[in-house]
Amino acid sequence: MNTSLSLFDKTLTLYQYPKERQHKSWQAWDSADEYIIQHITDNYVLTPNTRLAIFNDEFGALGCWFKDQSIQWVSDSFIAQKAFEQNLALNGFSPQSINYIRSIETLTAPVDFVLLKVPKANALLEQQLIDLQKIVTNNTIVLAAGKAQAIHKSTLALFEKYLGPTTTSLAKKKSRLIFCTPTGDRDHPSPYPTVWKQEQTNYTIHNLANVFSRQQLDIGARFFLQHIPSCHNLDVIDLGCGNGVIGLNVLAQGDINSLEFVDESTMAIESARLNVQRNMPEQEQLCTFTAGNCLAHIKQAKAGLVLCNPPFHQQNTITEHIAKQMFSDAKRALRPRGELRIVCNRHLGYFNVLKKHFGNCRVVASNKKFSILSAIKKG
Ligand SMILES: C[S@@+](CC[C@H](N)C(=O)[O-])C[C@H]1O[C@@H](n2cnc3c(N)ncnc32)[C@H](O)[C@@H]1O
Structure with a gap:
C-alpha cells in the first residue's frame, strides 16, 4: 500500500478515508496532484500570506502540502x-489558516x-x-489538473467561457495541467x-450542479418508486438521497413519523432540502438532512425502513464497497424487524450480500435491468 507522498524535500503520509478501510491497491493522491505541486514549487515562491483556493482535493493531499499558506479549501x-x-x-x-468552504x-x-x-462532473466544474x-x-x-483522458475540448471551453484564455501542458504520468489567465471581468x-x-x-x-441524475429521473429510481412499501408511522431513511426524489415520494404518503435524507454530497443534501421546501413545505418539520458517510453517524437502532439506490462509484473510483458499507450500516440503524429495501442492477450480486448481512433477502420485483431487494433485520 503506497501511503507516502515524497516530493522535493517533503514526505507526507496520506490515506483515503476512513484510514482503517483503505484497500491496499488504493492511494490518496494521484499524478495530477504531483504535477500541481511540482509546477508551483518550480515556478513560484509562496509565503504564509499567499492566498490559495483549493478545489476538489479528494483526500487532502494538496491541502496538506500547502498547509503553511492561507487556504480556502472548497469541496462538495x-x-x-x-x-x-x-x-x-x-x-x-x-x-x-484553513477555511473549509462547502460547495x-x-x-x-x-x-x-x-x-x-x-472533477468528474462537468456541471460541478462549470458551477465552480x-x-x-x-x-x-x-x-x-489559475492552475487546474486532471487525468489527460478526462480533459476534453469541452473542459477547456468552460475555462475560456467563464474565466479567460486557457492552454494546457503536455501529459506527464497520464495527467495534464490547465493554465488559465482570468480576465477578471466575467x-x-x-x-x-x-x-x-x-x-x-x-x-x-431541483438539482444543484453535482447531483446524480441531474437532468431526469434515474431509471433505477423510477422502478424503485413503483415499489416503495407503506411507511405508516415509520422512521424512514433515504440513504444516498441525491436530489431526494425517493424521500419526497415517501413524504407524499402523508403518515410517516420522520424522514432522514443522507448523502455525502453537500449539493445533494441541499437539493433534497430545496425539493422538500418547494414541494411539501408542510412536511419539512418531519425531515432532517445529513451530510455523512453512509450511516456512520447513526448511533441508535431506530429506523423502521431504509431506502437506498446505492452508488457505483466514490468520486473517481468505481467500487461496490460503498454499497456494502451502506448495507451493513443500515442493519445497525434499523430496529428489530425493520426493513432495508434497495434497487440495484441485476448483475451486481447484491442478493447474496444482503443475505449474508441480514440472514434473509427477498426479490420484491425485477425487470430486464433492475431488481428491488428487501432484507429484514431479525427481531
Ligand atoms: C445512485 S445515486 C441515488 C440518488 C437518488 N437516491 C436517486 O435514486 O436518484 C447514489 C447517491 O449516493 C451518494 N453517495 C455516494 N457515496 C456515499 C457515501 N459514502 N455516503 C452517503 N452517500 C453517498 C451519491 O452522492 C449519490 O447521490
Whole structure:
C-alpha cells in the first residue's frame, strides 16, 4: 500500500478515508496532484500570506502540502473533508489558516492562486468556474489538473467561457495541467439548479450542479418508486438521497413519523432540502438532512425502513464497497424487524450480500435491468 507522498524535500503520509478501510491497491493522491505541486514549487515562491483556493482535493493531499499558506479549501464531498482532516492529523499538522468552504458557500476574495482538480462532473466544474468569476482578478494564477483522458475540448471551453484564455501542458504520468489567465471581468449567471418535473406528479425536482441524475429521473429510481412499501408511522431513511426524489415520494404518503435524507454530497443534501421546501413545505418539520458517510453517524437502532439506490462509484473510483458499507450500516440503524429495501442492477450480486448481512433477502420485483431487494433485520 503506497501511503507516502515524497516530493522535493517533503514526505507526507496520506490515506483515503476512513484510514482503517483503505484497500491496499488504493492511494490518496494521484499524478495530477504531483504535477500541481511540482509546477508551483518550480515556478513560484509562496509565503504564509499567499492566498490559495483549493478545489476538489479528494483526500487532502494538496491541502496538506500547502498547509503553511492561507487556504480556502472548497469541496462538495463530506468524505473528502474528513480525509483532509484525518491526513492533517496523521502528519501532526494543526494549521491556523484553513477555511473549509462547502460547495454551496461563497468564497472570500481575493485569491492569489486557484488550484483545481478537474472533477468528474462537468456541471460541478462549470458551477465552480462561475463561483470563481467573483473572486479572481487578472493577477490570479489559475492552475487546474486532471487525468489527460478526462480533459476534453469541452473542459477547456468552460475555462475560456467563464474565466479567460486557457492552454494546457503536455501529459506527464497520464495527467495534464490547465493554465488559465482570468480576465477578471466575467459575470455569467449559473444555469443551476436544473429543474425538471417528476412524471405523473406535480413535483418540481431541483438539482444543484453535482447531483446524480441531474437532468431526469434515474431509471433505477423510477422502478424503485413503483415499489416503495407503506411507511405508516415509520422512521424512514433515504440513504444516498441525491436530489431526494425517493424521500419526497415517501413524504407524499402523508403518515410517516420522520424522514432522514443522507448523502455525502453537500449539493445533494441541499437539493433534497430545496425539493422538500418547494414541494411539501408542510412536511419539512418531519425531515432532517445529513451530510455523512453512509450511516456512520447513526448511533441508535431506530429506523423502521431504509431506502437506498446505492452508488457505483466514490468520486473517481468505481467500487461496490460503498454499497456494502451502506448495507451493513443500515442493519445497525434499523430496529428489530425493520426493513432495508434497495434497487440495484441485476448483475451486481447484491442478493447474496444482503443475505449474508441480514440472514434473509427477498426479490420484491425485477425487470430486464433492475431488481428491488428487501432484507429484514431479525427481531
Ligand atoms: C445512485 S445515486 C441515488 C440518488 C437518488 N437516491 C436517486 O435514486 O436518484 C447514489 C447517491 O449516493 C451518494 N453517495 C455516494 N457515496 C456515499 C457515501 N459514502 N455516503 C452517503 N452517500 C453517498 C451519491 O452522492 C449519490 O447521490
